[in-house]
Amino acid sequence: MSATAVAPRLHGIRHRRLTTLLALLAVVLVAIVLSVTIGSKPVPLGDAWHALTAPTGTENDLVIRSLRVPRTVLGVLAGIALGVAGALMQGHTRNPLADPGLLGVTQGAAFAMVSSIILLGVSNLLAYIWFGLAGALVASVAVFALGMVGGRGGPTPVTLALAGTAVSALLAALTSAVVLLDEQAMDVFRFWQAGSISGRNGDVVWQVTPFILVGLVLAMMNAPGLNALSLGEDVARSLGQNIMLTRTIGVAAVTLLSGAAVAACGSLAFIGLIVPHLARPLSGADHRWLLPYSGLIGAGLLLIADVIGRVVAPPGELEVGVVLALMGAPFFVALVRRRKPVRL
Amino acid sequence: MTTTLPLRTRVLSWRVRVRAVVVALIGVVLLGLLMALNMRIGDIQMSLADVISGAIDVNSPAHFVVMELRLPRALTGALVGAALALSGAIIQSIARNPLASPEILGVTTGASVTVVAGVVLTGTANGGTSGLLTSLGIPALALLGGLAGAAIVYGLAWRRGLDGYRLVLVGIGVSAVFTNIKFWLLTVGDVNDTGRAMVWISGSLNSRGWEHVVPTALALAVLVPLALLGTRSLDALRFGDDTVTALGVRVNPARALMILAAVLLAAVATAAAGPIAFVALASPQIALRLARSAHPPLLCSAIIGAVLTTAADLIARTAFSPIELPVGIVTAVLGAPYLIHLIWRSRK
Numbered sequence: 155m156s157a158t159a160v161a162p163r164l165h166g167i168r169h170r171r172l173t174t175l176l177a178l179l180a181v182v183l184v185a186i187v188l189s190v191t192i193g194s195k196p197v198p199l200g201d202a203w204h205a206l207t208a209p210t211g212t213e214n215d216l217v218i219r220s221l222r223v224p225r226t227v228l229g230v231l232a233g234i235a236l237g238v239a240g241a242l243m244q245g246h247t248r249n250p251l252a253d254p255g256l257l258g259v260t261q262g263a264a265f266a267m268v269s270s271i272i273l274l275g276v277s278n279l280l281a282y283i284w285f286g287l288a289g290a291l292v293a294s295v296a297v298f299a300l301g302m303v304g305g306r307g308g309p310t311p312v313t314l315a316l317a318g319t320a321v322s323a324l325l326a327a328l329t330s331a332v333v334l335l336d337e338q339a340m341d342v343f344r345f346w347q348a349g350s351i352s353g354r355n356g357d358v359v360w361q362v363t364p365f366i367l368v369g370l371v372l373a374m375m376n377a378p379g380l381n382a383l384s385l386g387e388d389v390a391r392s393l394g395q396n397i398m399l400t401r402t403i404g405v406a407a408v409t410l411l412s413g414a415a416v417a418a419c420g421s422l423a424f425i426g427l428i429v430p431h432l433a434r435p436l437s438g439a440d441h442r443w444l445l446p447y448s449g450l451i452g453a454g455l456l457l458i459a460d461v462i463g464r465v466v467a468p469p470g471e472l473e474v475g476v477v478l479a480l481m482g483a484p485f486f487v488a489l490v491r492r493r494k495p496v497r498l
Numbered sequence: 499m500t501t502t503l504p505l506r507t508r509v510l511s512w513r514v515r516v517r518a519v520v521v522a523l524i525g526v527v528l529l530g531l532l533m534a535l536n537m538r539i540g541d542i543q544m545s546l547a548d549v550i551s552g553a554i555d556v557n558s559p560a561h562f563v564v565m566e567l568r569l570p571r572a573l574t575g576a577l578v579g580a581a582l583a584l585s586g587a588i589i590q591s592i593a594r595n596p597l598a599s600p601e602i603l604g605v606t607t608g609a610s611v612t613v614v615a616g617v618v619l620t621g622t623a624n625g626g627t628s629g630l631l632t633s634l635g636i637p638a639l640a641l642l643g644g645l646a647g648a649a650i651v652y653g654l655a656w657r658r659g660l661d662g663y664r665l666v667l668v669g670i671g672v673s674a675v676f677t678n679i680k681f682w683l684l685t686v687g688d689v690n691d692t693g694r695a696m697v698w699i700s701g702s703l704n705s706r707g708w709e710h711v712v713p714t715a716l717a718l719a720v721l722v723p724l725a726l727l728g729t730r731s732l733d734a735l736r737f738g739d740d741t742v743t744a745l746g747v748r749v750n751p752a753r754a755l756m757i758l759a760a761v762l763l764a765a766v767a768t769a770a771a772g773p774i775a776f777v778a779l780a781s782p783q784i785a786l787r788l789a790r791s792a793h794p795p796l797l798c799s800a801i802i803g804a805v806l807t808t809a810a811d812l813i814a815r816t817a818f819s820p821i822e823l824p825v826g827i828v829t830a831v832l833g834a835p836y837l838i839h840l841i842w843r844s845r846k
Contacts, residue, residue, distance in 0.1 A: 249595065250663070250667060251595060251597045251598070251602075251666060251670060300838055300841065300842065301841075312596060313841050315596065316597075316783060316837065316841055317838060317841055319597060320780070320833075320837045320838050320841075321834065323775060323776045323779075323830040323833070323834045324830055324834035324835065326775070327700075327775060327826070327827040327829075327830035327834075328827075330696060330700050330824070330826075330827050331823065331827050334693060334697065334700075334823075337689055337693070340689060340692060340693060340696070341689050344681070344684045344685050344689075344692055345685055347681050347684070348678070348681040348682055348684075348685050349681075421681075424678070427670060427674070428671070428674075431667065473681075473685070475678055475681065476678045476679070476681060476682040478678070479674045479675050479678030479679075480675060480678065482674075483671040483672065483674045483675040484671075484675070486667075487654055487667075487668050487671040490664055490667045490668055490671065491654065491655075491657055491664070491668070
């Protein structure tokens, strides 16, 4: 192919990618509107706008401002965080089975939360979340340290994945032991385990936002390095990549993103597992595009699943984690069956 | 140390890896010691002589404790551990992925859903007769759920042949559905039923008897030789479908047979003792590192699975006596640090 023919083709690819990005953005916006207006008490779009811009203290204003908006914002943040974290995790471990919980984040958060209940008698959501976040960070650092000493001159995908699985299994076992001994911890744990974004107020959102924002910045910084790494460590090294630094930034990003999301919403790691597989056929292997696509698909999927969970079993609600699996997994399976999966 | 001895007869030739054989022998000795300890220790402490005389003499007071309580329980543990580990080794070889386990094939997750549904929906909150279900129905329910789960995964992954990669992806999708239905069921029921379901989900050997030993032993007697015969095609399958086809192995029948063996092993084991955590995933990885082989050695994995489960049950039974922990909690607490140690040691 001559040089003149390559340029317009590259231009076309970039054009298509931007269009896809805008389309995904539009989907997320629609999902946000649905999430604000639909629920056990439907609010017309006009009233919702009124509540956001000029609240006068009506019942609808209250529902929108104190319940729906925090829930929606949390859904968007958690969806983006888990989608991006999943794509990073699969990129770094080069394993399609890797989910953002692989570094021990989910089980670390769970163990810290149930321990805080039985040891310190903690009983409010805000405090659980701090413990969950701390547990997620500690577990992830431990896994990374183990993966690092296990690999040769830095964490390799296999040692990282195995160390993560081992630490997760250990923490999950300890968590089971704790909840089997304490009924109150069991009661909190079983609802946290199902995964939910309801009943979290604005404080929870403010609590996790900084972690997710820092995580997103690190993730985007990590994208070019991860592209080089996916050519193999030797090629990456000869391209001038600092492999150790790239891996460390990647793990830090995954930890912040998924730690914050999981601490606030419970175990929703499945969304981080499937979203990159949905995004990869659209974006190709380039992480600079895969990461934003995964984030947007994650946010859209999480919000839509949450809205469905609100209306599907009146008068109660179905936890978003359950809806996600019931809705997302068949879709995921159909996708895997229809086309040849894009391999990592 | 990668010494191999060629072993040839007129019809068959076999490569015997010395290190793997040594690991297997040490494992068997260790298993024997652990079983003996398991017979001796408990609410009633016995010497080995007591155990042996109790086993032989039908009229001795120790007879019931040894033959009806401790021996069947210990045998169930060892057999189930071996079956899960062998299943894990086969699946990890086929998927060419160290994170793969029977969960990927929908076996353990399928069994968990049906059992949790059984416990929660017929539980105290719904006025059911949960005692009857516990003693009779749960193994059958688990077997049914495990086989159905695997059939769903296999059916959905089949598309003009079976691709290892697609099998894994379909498996995680289907398993996620099962797992989340299980999570939901756990939130629906009474918290006491949730607790009882959690014990089963963690994997437990409490009050297991000969009715658990016999089916597991029969399944192993058929499936272990089958799996070992398939070792060669498994070795070939690791090179990727195209290469293997070129080497003259019929990919799909060989793989289908091995997957069937893995599914049956995991389903039978899960029916007997619940989805004991981590044995299927860790044992092949531990075996591979101890034997210094490139991929999970099947027989070594099975022996290590049996050792791990037996050791874990000994601790689960006696460490916090009179409280008995679910064995699955201890397998993870024992196996995880050991796997971590092996990963750590293998750095060069």
